[in-house]
Each structure stands twice: as C-alpha cells, then as structure tokens.
Amino acid sequence: MNGYIPQNTVIFVERSRITTLSKNEILPATVGFKAYGILCLKSGWTKPLIVISKNMFTDHFKYRNEGIVYNYDQWVDKIADAISVSQINIKHGIILRSSGLKERLSERGLFCSKNTKYEDIKKDLTLYLDSLCDIDGVWGHEIAIIAQELVEPIAQKGHLSNERALSQHTRDWIIEEETSFQPATKLALRKWREPIEPDTYEVLALEKAGKVIDGLKIPAFWAHALKKRIHYEWVSDSTRVYIVQADEEDSDLGDAPAILNDLTSYHQTTYIPSILKKPTEFHYKNYPKIKNTSIYAMIGYSFPNIFILDDLNVLNNLSLGNIDPRLEEDINNIAKHELVVRMDIITEDQAERQMLPRANFRDAKSTLDWIKEKASLHSDFFAKNPVFILHNFIPAKSSVFAFAKPNKRRVLIESLWGLPEGLYYFSHDKYSIDTLSADINEAKKLQRKYVIKEDIKFKSLFVFPDSTDGNWKTRHMAPRYGWHRCISDRSTLQYIAIKSREIADIVGKGISIMWFVGIDEQHFGVKALPWHHESIPFGVEFSRPYELKLSSDKIISISSLADLERLEEMADLRPQDIRIIKIVPREDALLRNREAITRIGNVAVKLGAVIRLEGGVLSHALYQLKRTKAHVEVRNPFFDDDRPEYNKLVRDKIPENILSRGEEIEVAYYSNTDLTRLLKDKLLEEAFEIHLSGNIEEMCEELADIQEVIDALIKHINRSKDDISLLQERKRTKAGGFESGVVLLKTHNPPPVSFDENKLLETKAVKTVDITIDELYKRSMRPKVVKDKRRGANELLFDLRVPLLNESWEVAISEDVLTQLAGKKVYIKGIREGAHQKVRVIATPKETQGKLI
Secondary structure, X not given: OOOOOOOOOEEEEOOOOEEEEOHHHOOHHHHHHHHHHHHOOOHHHOOOEEEEOHHHHHHHHHHHHOOOOOOOHHHHHHXXXXXXXXXXXXXXXXXXEEEEOOOOHHHOOOXXXXXEOHHHHHHHHHHHHHHHHOOOOOXXXXXXXXXXXXXXXXXXXXXXXXXXXXXXXXXXXXXXXXXXXXXXXXXXXXXXXXXXXXXXXXXXXXXXXXXXXXXXXXXXXXXXXOOOOEEEEEEEOOOEEEEEXXXXXXXXXXXXXXXXXXXXXXXXXXXXXXXXXXXXXXXXXXXXXHHHHHHHHHOOOOOOOOEEEOOHHHHHHHXXXXXXXXXXXXXXXXXXXXXXXXXXXXXXXXXXXXXXXXXXXXXXXXXXXHHHHHHHHOOOOHHHOOEEEEEEOOOOOEEEXXXXXXXXXXXXXXXXEEOOHHHHHXXXXXXXXXXXXXXXXXXXXXXXXXEEEEEOOOOXXXXXXXXXXXXXXXXXXXXXXXXXXXXXXXXXXXXXXXXXXXHHHHHOOOEEEEEEEOOOHHHHOOOEEEEEEEOOOOOOOOOOOOOOOOOOOEEEEEXXXXXXXXXXXHHHOOOOOEEEEEEOOOOHHXXXXXXXXXXXXXXXXXXXXXXXXXXXXXXXXXXXXXXXXXXXXXXXXXXXXXXXXOOOOOOOXXXXXXXXXXXXXXXXXXXXXXXXXXXXXXXXXXXXXXXXXXXXXHHHHHHHHHHHHXXXXXXXXXXXXXXXXXXXXXXXXXXXXXXXXXXXXXXXXXXXXXXXXXXXXXXXXXXXXXXXXXXXXXXXXXXXXXXXXXXXXXXXXXXXXXXXXOOOOOOOOOXXXXXHHOOEEEEEEEEEEOOEEEEEEEEEEOOOOOOOO
8 A cells, every 4th residue: 555545446426326436536525534534445454335425415404404305216226226236245234324524533423323224225314314414513514425334243343543642653552442341452563573564464354253453453554654643443253353434633733832822922011000000018918919929029030010900999880880981091001912811809718719710802892891790790899809910911832830849859840832721621741850959059059950750641732812802712732742842941841940949938838830931031031930829738639540331431521611501401310321521621711710610520529420630730620629529530640759669780879879869769788699690680681771772872872781790790700801702702713703694594404315325415505595684573583382292191281482582472272272271270380491481381180289380
C-alpha cells in the first residue's frame, strides 16, 4: 500500500443508476469519510460493501420534514441489484451504516447502524433513514449509506487506536475489547523486534482462536508506516479479524495556543478616572486579590494599573438600573482596550472568596451591563463590602498554579496553555521541582541546577478569549500541541519555583500561586507574572479510579448549564446506571461558576456517582466539589512523594552527591566475594544499557561505565590489566576479533551416504547468505522448545530456551501436551544458561512429591 488512499473500486448506487467508482474517483465528498477509510484497506481486511449516494438521505430528510410520502422503490431496486452483483454474501446478512461527508473521528458514534437481511432491505432501509433523521443535530449533514456484509458469528469485537489522547507516538496502540471488562491491552510496535510487512497480508488471520492481537498487528503496522493516527473498529469470528471502520484522526482542526496570543496587544491605560480609584491601604489589608499584589511588589514586580469600584452609592444606583455618568465616562476610557472585571468580598471564609464572578470585555456597554447585573442579583451583596476590580487584559501563552511552603525545597507546578480556568477542568502538565536546599538563599545560588521531574500529559482543550466578544471560551488544541510542553524552557520553571518559595516565605504558610507565563517580557520585564495566591487544604482525600463494571454503566459529560439541568432532571428519576460524571465546560457560563459546581457535586451525591476530574489539585474547582461531599476522582494526580528503592551497586561518590542535595539515603557496604558477585551483576546491567543506547554519544557513555566496572572487577580479583590483555591477545590470535561482522547462522556436517573416499575428504565451502538484520533478529529471538522428554512412565518434561534480549515472548502448548498434563502436578523452574533463560516445565503424578523452584 502506497498511502492512505483507496485500494479498491466500489459499487456506487445513485438515484437512477449503478456505477463502479475507480480508486481515483473514491473521495470523502462522494462516499463519505467512513466508507473512504474502509476502502483504503486491503479488501481481505474487511467485508465486501457497496455505497449509496448521499442524495437518498437528503431526499428522505426533506420529504419527511414536509410530510410527503416518498417512493423509495427506485432506490431499493438499484440497491438490491448492486448487492446481487457485489461480492456480499447475502446469507450472512447486511449492516446499514452512515458515512457522513463530514463524519470525522470527532463525530464517531454520533450516528447509528442497523442489521438487516437482503429480503428486508426495503422495510429496514426506511426505518434506518427515519432513525437517522431523529438524531439531534443531524440537520445539515450530508450522509452516504454503506451496505456491508455482516460478520457472523461475532466472537469478539472492539477498538484499536493510536490516537494522540492515548499515545504520544504513532507506534504505540491501545486494544479494547467491548465484550470484556479486562483493562485495555497495550500494543507497542517495534519493527526490529517483529519485522511485519503489512503489504504481504491479504487477510487478518489469527494463529490461535481468539488471539485477536495477531490480526490487529497488521493494520497497526500499516498505519504506523504511514505515520497516521487511526481509530479502527474490529470484529472477529475467532479465525479472522475484520476491520469495519477506520477513522483517521483530524490533523487540521484546533488552535495553536503558542501563537494564538498577540503578546504585544497589551495596553495599559494612562487615564485618570473620576469614580474608579486606585487601591488604598484599606483594600490592600482586606481584599486578598488586591493584597497579594502588594506582596509581589515587595520582591520587585511591577503591576498594571488596577482600578477599584466600591462606592456604595454608585453601586446601589447601579442595582436599581441607574448609571452614574462619571462611571460611564471612566469605563468608556479604560475599556478602549480589552478589559477584565473581577469581584472580591471581605470574608474569613476562603470558599466564599473562590470562583467569584469574573468576565472579559471589549466594549464599555457590555462592561457596564455586567456590573449592573451583578450588583442587582446579590441580595446580600452590600453586607460583604463587595468591590469590582478592573484592569486591562494581560495576554499570556500559558498559566501556572505553583505550590510552595516556607523552608521546603520542593515546589509543585501545574501548567496549561491559555487562561488559568483551563487548569480547573482539563488535562495538563505537572512538574515537581527540587530547589536543592531548604535555605532559600542557598537555593537561589543553585537555580540552574534544580532537579525537575515532569509528567507531560496529552492536552486536547484549553481556555482562551473569543476573538469577537472577548468571552472566555474552551478551545480545541491543534494536534501538534497535544503532547507539547506548556513550558519547554527549564529556566522559566526554575524561575517560577524560586519566586514561589520567596512568596511563601513572606506569607509564612503553604500557598498555591497563580502565574501568567509567556507574557510580553519587553513590557513587564519578567518572563512570568504572579497574580494571586491562597492556601490549599491538602487534607482532602480523593476516591480511587472507578472502572465501569456493567455494559449498562454510563458516563455523563456536563459541558453546559443545559447539560447540568438535564442531569438534575434525570437524577429525580433515580437512574441506577449513571456511574461517572465528567465536567468538560464548553461555555463561559460554566467555566467559573461556583453555583454550578455546587449543583454538580450535589447531583453526583444524589446519584451515588463519581465525578471524574482531569483538572488540577492546586486550583479552586476541586475544593468546591469536595465541599459537597461528592466522590471526586482526580485523573491527573500529582506525583506521589515516593521513596524509590534501588538496591544495586553504584559509583562511590553517588551517596555524597545525593546528600549534597539535601536528600536522605540508606546505604549498605559489601566486600570480598559479595562485592565480586555485585560487580558481575553490574556488568550485566551495563551491558543491557549499551544494548538499549540510542546513538553514538549514549553508547560511548555506556562504554565508559562498562570499562569502569571491568577495571573495578580486575582490581578486586587481584589481577592486572596486563593479565587480561595477554588473555585477550591469545584469543584474538586463535579465533580473531569482531571487526568483520561475521554472524554464524548454521553449521552442517551430514553423515556420508556412501564410503566414497573423494566425498569423505571433500572440503566444505562457506555459504554466504543475504539476510536482513530484521530477519536475523527475528530468527535469533525465537524461543526454542524441546517438548515431551520422558523421564519416567508417568512423568513429562519440556524445556523452553528464550534469549535474554527478548523483551516479550509467548509459546503455545499443543493439545497433546495439555492432555498429558491432565491429572498431574505441574512445576515451573527457571534456569539461566549463558545468554538464555531456560524455563523447564515438569509434570509428575499427583502422589509424587515435587518441588517448585
């Protein structure tokens, strides 16, 4: 196969004729994306099909909406004729499936399918078209229809995918079986280990009944060779796998977050207002969102102009719908450039301060309307001394929540493209940064040496202002940014870590600090700007990941307030099948809405469902949910405070180097024969490291390690390098070195068939074989089995020899051996023999005493 292009012709049914589309005529705009994907596969990898023009569904939808009875006889006759001349075996049945002209992977599962028989085509086709018309949002879709031979009987079915959300590399796949509740199987393609050429496979046959991975490797290798991300749906009849759907992941959708922002668009107003005012000492003392900026100023940060609206008379008039002309003039002037308005109140309850109303504006009228609305909605508004905080929007590439504590070396960081609200709900990157010293002054000197542990996740969504109205909107990530680090510059992470520690020292307690990262450095003079901080209640507990147990179990996503209202209505009916609730905000009204978060928590409690949250543990949403007593499953938890065990020989100065970083360690010391054994183990470990090295530089590093171990071993056994060199020279003289790259494949010394003196004395020539390195590895890594060795009348033994370099292997035990094992005790013994691991299986009569090693 030369590419992701059709490999076969297809019978195409139109209103008045049947045609055969050539490979070049098969386009998504004609047959739809689903049919196109299937037709890109070898014909033997799927079942035969025909495609029906989009015009049939268009006609049906139009006439149905107009209440007109449409005669489908012409279409049905053509479809029946097309099936009869196709390769479809009508005895197996037929499946009708949608193939939308815009039905990409993101729409997978939107439409339905229907099984039918050849003789029932007319009746079932009408029912199927009706069911398509009843789907929400189908209006405007152009849908071709696939009629394909059914796979019967279906023993297994499922999905095979290397989508970005599942895998960073196209070579790594996930296999899911719908009829099993076992965890998904990972399939890692390594051509050097298993050199499969998909072009040579006409069908996807299974070597063993039910072992679908044999057949699924083939289309996986095919897609990987094309560097494609594909989601396959497959079915199996126990002897073969059939691909019934092949959706290519959209590669042209989404926004590029790193370039979406015009960092130079920030403008700070110089206008001097009348009603709005600069913060006073009273504000710095009582309102955390303002107080924090004074703390940051203590360590050298300059902030944009911040304006306060807290005049109670003006606010009271606003709540009644009356706008002070002086306020209108102030807003008109500062709203000439994008404006953010936040609220704060005076309260000791931190939960009340979280997720207070906030909005983005690009005109004065919208700003005034919003302030007026908020002033009139809150009955207890004036009792808590509210203030509106106004400032011009600060463009930034990404956002951070960083957790730091006084006198603690470690700083935790969560990061995502766009605005901080994305971190409440969406997958993101996490970093754990060791600043190497509890003393902050010492830590500042070591900034370039900080140890950074990272956990990079796939990120599909982020939050950014809309280009027209400024509303904060959830956006899809452009594919190439999905696995891209939000902060790729180590120096930025190091900078945020030490500055977060400074702020925590001033505050005097552990705090989560929100940062804007990737700002206009020419204007602000820094690469990252702290904006707000608060304490985080780390004492909360999170529920363990919940796995669906029944096929009827449901996952419900809440993307809008309308979704939430529907879920609340469902909760009143007490459904038992809603197990997981996911929060995936798609609208500004849900992104920062404390009331909505509380309602989601309450409905989860009512349903007994788990809330699955991919957002951070350093931001507000999680703790607002926990206040409702809901079970919250954090899908992206922070690094465990692990204590790794090594239990291996290390270089002499390693403990000293670890201690210098302030870590605690445990060590043990060995000598004599114990050390000899450890050095031999270390040599084997380093040999594997050089085997896994990826380039010349890495190989040289590992060679240096191996040489260090060899030198230590020579010294420990009281020998000299000259002793070893002498032995080396003797062996080279006798058997040569390894310069020529000779690989011994086989030896052969057949017994003479006669006593012909000439044949007996004949010199046997060297036979040179042309064999690829992939084929060589395939041969050398093959497990070798010696079966059915009899050691007694009722005893069975067989050995399996596996090369140690084999990363994974499996061997099928034949039915005759299984029969002989019946009724016996079976023991497995592992024995290392040189570069092989021997696995010995011993079966003895049950009355015989055996030993398992």
